[in-house]
Amino acid sequence: MRNFINLLAILVFILPLCALEFTLPDGADEVEIPVDVVSGIMIARAKVNGTELRFIIDSGASRSTIFNLNGVDSLNVGQGRETTIRGYGSLEPFKAIESSQNLIQIGELKSENATINVLTESQISFLPILGTEVNGIIGIEFFKNHLVELDFRRERILTYKDESALRLSRYEKIKLEKVSEKLYINAQVKNDSSAMPTRLLLDTGSGDALWLFEKDEQFKMPVKGFRDYLGFGMSGDVYGFRSKVDTLEIGEFTFDKITFAYPELDRENFQSSDLNRGSIGGEVLRRFEVVIDYDDEFLYLRQTRAFKDGFYYNMAGLKLREGKEELVTDVKYNYDPDKATEVRSMKKIEIGQTKTFFYRYAKKIIVSYVAPDSPADLNGIKEGDQVVGLFNKDLGEFSMGEVTYLFYRDPGxxxxxxxxxxxxxYKVRLKLKPIIE
Structure with a gap:
């Protein structure tokens, strides 16, 4: 069925316009929300007026937005006013409806009378970028009025009424700064004997480690690097320079040889508050147990085993995306000696067996891009090929995030x-090779 958006007529003068404000159930001290972690980004299932959608949890976004209804039959949203949305990228602003009077549920969290932007004339698909489809983003409003713990290893988010259930004394406490509702953290970037104090956006909607939007004249940018497609922003494709800097320092933590991107942005179209120094994303945050206290403006970090992981770009040269699920048949052979019958002939002896057929839908992962001269290219992988197994195991045992994660770890x-x-x-053995040491 063709998807559509139905704008419900609602008497807006009865209830005031209200942004998202999520609340825990009455009497609950904490709520656990399962998520999918893909390329360092957390994706949660949510219901908007009863329709289930998938959203990126994005602390770098000012407002929540629905931008894609692929696979969704229909969506009822409250009536609202016309607006435009703009973000990183090269396209013109999108037309949208700022829809009010909506009910949004993420697990047991609930936001009543919520306001959300809905694109009306365009659809944005993150499938080519993340390898999986998402319908929109839940912005900074998600983090207000309670403490939020991001658990990348267990693929879950926990929200707490207060800090009583958390042992925050075990964490490094870092002061945040709130600018235009978003959260920023002070840091220092060093490279080739030069240092640059910087203020970075805390951006859970980015899977990269570090983006730098501005730099001091005396700061020495790395020479070795490459121009690359950085991703898809709310206003189109974003390109820029990728490389590594010597160190990034945040609080008591130092990250060596960290990957970073310097995006090509039309800075005249952005407010100065959005063009601070840059941002940190999931490739840094996934190395910690993370607790965000939005209201009191603190970030709590406790390093995990992942803290010592190196920073690398895709060393396989292989980008993947999810395809449509396919129906597969599994056959199980059963032998029951009490029920077996023996059939003899001149040529063979057959022992009676029974066969059981199991039907299931299996994920389909397709190669969307192969980098020239990469390990994937040299092993003959082509765009459009399908990945069906990993380390002699059925692909169904792995999530998309687990598969792509392997391309960024353990060079050699x-x-x-x-x-x-x-x-x-056919089978291949990809020996991972760093693009930049």
Whole structure:
């Protein structure tokens, strides 16, 4: 069925216009929300007026927005006013409806009379970027009025009524700064004997480690690097320079040889408050147990085993995306000696068996891009090929995040893939090779 948005007529003068404000259930001290972690980004399932959608939890976004209804039959949203949305990228602003009087539920969290932007004339698909479809973003409003813990390892978010259930004395406490409702953190970037104090946006909607929007004249940018497609912003494709800097210092933590991007932005179209120095994203945050106290403006970090992971770009040269699920048949052979019958002939002896057929829908992961001269390219992988197995295991045992995670870890290690092209199967061994040491 063709998807559509139905703007419900609601008497807006009865209830005032209200942004999202999530509350815990009465009597609850904490709520756990399962998420999918893909490329360092947390994706949660939410219901908007009863329709289930998938949202990126994005602390870098001022407002929550629905920008894609692929696979959604219909969505009822409250009536609102016309507006425009703009973000990083090269496209013109999008037309949208600022819709009020909506009910949004994320797990047991609830926001009643919520306001959310809905694109009306365009659809944005993050499928080519993340490899999985999302319908929108839940912005900074998600973090207000309670403490939020981001648990990347267990793929979950926990929200707390107050800090009594948390042992925050075990965490490094870092002061945040609130600017235009968003959260910023003071840091220092060093490279080639030069240092630059910087204020960085805390951006859970970015999977990268570090973006720098501005730099001091005396700061020495790295020479070795490459121009790359950085991603898709709310206003189109974003390109820029990728490389590594010597160190990033945040509080008591130092990150060595950290990957960073310097996006090509039309700075005249952005307010100065949005163009501070840059941002930190999921590739930094995933190395910690993270607690965000929005109201009191504090960030709590406790390092995990992932803290010592190196920072690397995709060392396989392989980008993946989810395809449509396909129906597969599993066959199980059963032998019951009490019920078996023996069939004899001149040529063979057969012991009676029974077969059980199991039908299931399996994920389909497709190659969306192969970098020239990369390990994937040199092993003959082509765009459009299908990944069907990983380390001699069925792909169904792994999430998309777990598969792509392997391409960014342990340089020199080997990733074993079983591939399919048309009706033919083949296997490859990809030895991961860093783009920049």
């Amino acid at each position: 290690s080997v990733v074993k893939l079983k591939m399919k092209r048309g009706k033919e199967y």
